[in-house]
Amino acid sequence: MNKRRVLVVDDEANMRRVLEIMLSRRGYRTLSAEDGRQALAMAQAHPVDLVISDLRMPGMNGIELLRELRAAGNDLPLIIITAQGSIESAVEAMRLGACDYLLRPFDNEALDLAIGRVFAVHEMQQQNQFLRGEVDRGWDGLVGTGAAMQRVRQQIAQVAPTRASVLLTGETGTGKEVVARAIHRASPRGEGLFVPINCAAIPADILESELFGHEKGAFTGALKDRVGKFELAQGGTVFLDEITEMPIALQAKLLRVLQEGVIERLGGNTPIELDLRVIAATNRVPRQAVREGLMREDLYYRLNVFSIELPPLRDRLEDLAALVRHFLDGLHRGARPHPGITTQALEYLQQYRWPGNIRELGNMVERANILSGGGPLDLAHFPLDEAGTDALPNAPDSATLPASLDLEAAVQDLEMRMIGEALAQSGGNKTRAAQLLRISERSIWYKLKKYRLGANAE
Template identity: 90%
Template sequence: MSKHRVLVVDDEANMRRVLEIMLSRRGYRTLSAEDGRQALAMVQEHPVDLVISDLRMPGMNGIELLRELRKQGNDLPLIIITAQGTIESAVEAMRLGACDYLLRPFDNEALDLAIGRVFAAHEMQQQNQFLRGELDRNWDGLVGGSPAMQRVRQQIAQVAPTRASVLLTGETGTGKEVVARAIHRASPRCESLFVPINCAAIPADILESELFGHEKGAFTGALKDRVGKFELAQGGTVFLDEITEMPIALQSKLLRVLQEGVIERLGGNSTIELDLRVIAATNRVPRQAVRDSLMREDLYYRLNVFNIELPPLRDRLEDLPELVRHFLGALHRGPNSHPGVTTQALEYLRQYRWPGNIRELGNMVERASILSGGGALDLHHFPLDEAPPEPLASPADSAALPESLDLDAAVQDLEIRLINEALTQSGGNKTRAAQLLRISERSIWYKLKKYRLGAAAD
């Protein structure tokens, strides 16, 4: 059954009945009125999505009904049907905002097409209004008014007009790509492309070709020239996500792009000048990544011209209600299309540590929305049947400090314990262990060799 309700307006009872039957068979809910005045009263009393009205009726005809609706500021879509149409009446109806004008007798397909066009256009209009509102309110997806997010917005406003490279840091799921896009949209480069590249998702032997492109015959399988992502982003912005997962050898070529503004395609011998901005991101601590030989020190300094550190969700819990509403609006195609979330559920969510940050919240809201069946999200719609959320720890609950304050030794000890635990939980599966630790396979193999753990120590 369609959720759309259609009001049929006609002074002939038989015609009203025929239209009601046609519409009901197509899944629409129907109301009916004998003339324009009765139709106006019904619109005031009932939610109506579409009016199908006869043109000539005693009392108030279809044109007068349409004119009165518009005078009241009501933009309800209306289709005129008539057996006595004239060019003048058609022009007047369309001038007043009628969606269509059908002459009797008409076939069922013509009416179906007219109704389909109305609802398709109305849905598109609603989505556009919502998206414009979200852009105005949330600045390209940045949601929340906490002090932490105000600082991020201020930093975006400061760096966007410049040519400076930007390094985005913060835990996984904190919205680094959203911030990168916001920088691009607020910059003079906004009319050119924003090209995102996930350095961890592309195999190392393919990444170089993806970034720099290649000439025909550069390697086996290179059957034609290919433009790389850097060339594609000419004049715009390249976003290098998880930059510390890029092979060290390739990082040296990236450094040349940043310093000289030129690239060479694989297999080519000519340089290509570039005008683009590079924004990079990592969920690691950059200086530690340098110490672990995951990032070139000179590349770190070249990228870190302007650093924006994104706050974890647990440090901006005042934004949580607005974030939940944002995700619900995105799921249901409108800011007011869902009943929302209960106070008890919000309080529950505030007690969670959110290791996956905004991304985890979005997934949890989507799951709860499915379980709620369109109703308000309540406590039991969140995953209480799974491992309970870890509450935010107070200082008194914190583990005792080790006897030694050697930070490197403590970090190494914690890494070894976590890796061993992940290997235990995954039954020795390195890929699964890396997923549990939220690191790449390349990183876990590096750490296994570094600490001589498991089979990697052989």
């Protein structure tokens, strides 16, 4: 059944009934009102997607209804019904914000065309609003021709033409969203929207509404219907970044969406069929996240139809020069050619361990570009000693290894010691300790309970 609800407004009962029948046969849900004032109350009390209103009615007519809706901040699309002699008034209504008008008498085809035009424009406005934000954010393309990136490009070429879900893994800053966009652009859905959402950046109590949308009145503050990211991405791709930070309860709902291909808005009970692709990403090791209770095992298998692991920058240093040029090109776009980077500075950068990967490199290049004052980037413009150890770590001497080669026990011991040190440095503040460890607050609470540390040992 069509999700959309149409409010029919006419003072003639027979006309209301005819319109309700015509709309119902096309799958629309309907409400009806006999004048503008009653329609205004209904539009405020119920979720409505379109108003079809007679122009001339006693009490509040169609134009007055339109004015009142706009004055209340309601941007509902409205189609005016008018007789042949009132076309000037209908045109005036369109100047005030009506989307279209129908001349009495009209047939099924005229009604279908008018509704189709209105919803097409409304959806385009929603997509354009989203795309303006995406254009403002900008994004970088795939850069590098080393062996590691060649493997990634080959995997993108393999999976892009298919309908398969994709799971991207790799450390923070390795470019997972860039790869997700590349998959989308190379796919048959490339003309559709690419809709990213960072599951770690949105509070848990808001994330469900962001993904699935909500009906007016679904919760306190839901003053009007909201289209969720999944619905917005129809025909395109949804990118769920940091999927392991999504609450477990919401992961169960996501699994149902992936299996059944339908969603329901919060506060609604009508299924909405989906036609989109889902790409997910995490900077954790997925199987470890499953063991730690941060990811549902069934969701992992559902998403992991095809996986791509992105290499850290320290494993693709052959691309470093190309990446530096790429970032400099972006910083000097539209201006004179940039002066480049000295050989000594590039060799120095190749000795750094890059814990923040490509994202860290981009930030460093931007900072160095400012310090260079328009000249070539040199050693003095990259104070790596401020960012951390500037050399790649040497392989540990055998004397530094633990007596036992039980890897799992050694990892657990290291985790406990690092958590203890982070808590000591933060004065027991778990939020700050999680930031020092570069993990989520939910993860540190889980580990405190797991290792029965401090007050969590009950």
